[in-house]
Amino acid sequence: MPAPAPAPDPERLPGFVLCRGGLEEVVEEELRELEIEVVGRHKRAVEITTNLAGFYRANMGLRSALNVLRPIRSFNARNYDLLYYQSRKTNWHKLFPVDARLRIDVKGHSPKITHTRYAIHRVKDGITDTFRKLCGGVRPSIEKRDPDVHIVVYLEKHRATLALDMSGTPLFKRGYRIEHGEAPMKEDLAAGILSLSGWDRRSPLLDPMCGSGTLLFEAWMMAAGIAPNLHRGFGFESLLDYDQALHVAEKRKLEARETHPEDLRLLGIEIDPGTGSTMERIRDKYFPKSPIQLRRGKFQNVNPGPGFGALVCNPPYGLRSGTEAEIMPLYSDLGTFIRTYLKEGSAAVYTANHDAAGSFGGSQSSSIPLLNGSLEGRLYRLKQAQDDPVRSG
């Protein structure tokens, strides 16, 4: 007789982790490290099943993700009236209090729901009518800038999913970038690039155009096992089922994973004095235990010394008119610098200027497409560590 199927765990909840295109596999790996069950991979999203503790852990511990969503209701969205009707049928009053300030956004695409503002309007009407009826005319208010509860209408082909954004503010906002240089990199992208670069989290790492240091800070947190979002607030804290003791317990578990890597070297080079000082101020305030060092000047004039096992960087793209003439020599110099100082290990350069990437010289082993906002960036892997398989070509 076949063994009876295990009873479903009533605490298991479905979830969707959103990320930028190209980082789905990296996010999947991060979820596994956080012991969260992955059940599927989609375009710019990874599907999970977990419990409240898992949602809290994912928000604090994920490095390359943007938002963690908790789906509430999924349905066939043939028209805008269905958005109202399904929203009206949802027990929102069991999820958040009537005085919550809400923000509603639409993500994804559907052939039938193309007017985003109207879709938001219909869902908002459904939510407010639910509360009005149950709470004697009182209803939540709308607050776009600093909401308590963020609701996402996730569209995928003909299906719409109403979801609570457990993150609230997107996860790339760690809180350490109080100031920055020109064209800083978003933190989730920096972490994703480091994971795709082939860096082993132990070898000395060099960023020869470090700007305000995002790659170096993310590298430090990866090497030291520091969860990147331990000290910020989340959308889940405004929900009625928020369990503060559980949140603190998960935070302590993540803190227990921290290590103190000895002999780790993280070196940045930066030509702009103001940007270099910004990097040092952020380092001293938020990462005082990190070994991050700065050499000021042009990387072309700096000898970083021997032993660097990895290089990761994000040079200027020079996409503004008038800058092309300076950019090609800069990329060519970077190629020479890598061949001179990176005898071993891996080198990966992220840029949206693909013409300039042709100036690196030497042989490029692969490049990986990764969107940076609307810019179609690619991560060029100029050198790969021996044991590092290429993830995509």
Ligand SMILES: C[S@@+](CC[C@H](N)C(=O)[O-])C[C@H]1O[C@@H](n2cnc3c(N)ncnc32)[C@H](O)[C@@H]1O
């Ligand atoms: C796109 S930004 C890097 C942003 C950085 N990843 C961050 O998140 O802040 C490029 C940086 O390269 C610096 N830079 C440009 N040419 C350089 C050179 N020859 N040597 C060193 N730094 C240079 C710029 O001043 C700028 O801060």
